Amino acid sequence: MKKLNKCVFVLFLITGFMLTSCSSDDSNENTAEESTGDYWPTAVGNQWVLDQNGSESVMKIVSSEKINDDTYFKFDQFAGVGEEVSGGATVSIKKVKGDYYIKLNDIVFNSEGITGKITGYEFILLKDYLEANQTWTGSFSQETSYNIPNFPNIKMTSKYTGTILEKGVTATIKGVSYKDVIKFKIHQESKVEGEGAVSVDTEYWVAKDVGIIRSKTGDSVSELTSYIKK
Template identity: 65%
Template sequence: MKKLKSIALVTLFVSTSLFFTSCESDSNENESNTSTGDYWPTVISNQWILDQNGTETSMKIIASEKVNGDTYFKFDQFAGAGGGAEGTAAAWIKKVNGDYYIKMDDVVYDYEGITGKMTGYEFIFFKDYLDVNKTWTGNYSQETSFNIPNFPKVKTNVSYTGTILEKGASATINNVVYKDVIKFKFHIDAKVENGEGTSSTDVEYWVAKDVGVIKMATGSTVSQLVSYTLK
């Protein structure tokens, strides 16, 4: 039983500490989804280098793929504000009329000798056309399996609310001034079914028009843009 609780908590931690989360439904309070600009340029070889508490991480678009008429762009890795999770997964982005979608493949991770897989997902990360204080909400569930004989899959239920905090802002990051910045926040609540693990997380993102993500923060963990290259 003690081992079961430990694994459930690991599942919960991985669910909420990977940079992005997923959803099955979204609402935007009937706002018109007309994009106000490009807040994450998507061209192969675009690259962003971020510093997370003294450690630099590169995030580069390395490929694209058409799926049902939409173009997804693949990152070589995903830099994020969440730290400590041992999970790895391929990440993709697409943009449709001001909605920015993130798609994560199955997450494979290794924790204290236990290997597992968490089902992949797709979600709307950001809506650039919403006004200040407008929100979008969603909920989803994920299943995680482990390399333990006869061990049941662990299901995690998550709900979240995204809120636009500021638009048209100016921000100075590493001595560079960025204009037309949108700041928004995700509040995430997660619970493991048939277990005792629960978690709440707040992550704040700053995105600059024609640049991309310039800052993200959760608790004491902060990632800030160091440099970027756009093709």
């Protein structure tokens, strides 16, 4: 059981850089206010190349999809690979006024011969109209199933808090100065029944009309080296 639950938590950690089926976000998008700028430009063909601890990582928007009245823009890759667990998920972004949502589809994983699926989720990454020190909160649940006959599904509940740390500042990344930057943090806590809670803090820097320029989770740092905006 501990090995199986550990799989869940490792997958939570490797997908932390970023986030509907059986899961849901209780945030209310009706509270969204007008955007103060475009802090993650969404158009098919937009691309961000990041230096992640010495390794190149590329995020590119490859398609868009209309779901109800919302348009989601899908990235070509947003996968995590850990020492004990490997898994990948399709990740999309949508914007509702000044609210930026990240949506992960179901994750299929393989760990030490155990395969399974974790239901996807959606959460608010950023509210660009908030001022420094203002916050937003939300929660969602995920269910994990395994390829083991008669083994019960495991439910994980997560709560998160976003905080604007700085707004309208200039940040220099890889020798390039970016103006109109918002720095914010996402604190996420997740818990599986019978296990202790696991928490992850990720800081993000996003520049107006550019998008993501830096992120930091623990010792893992990603910094923008180049970008293409259509």
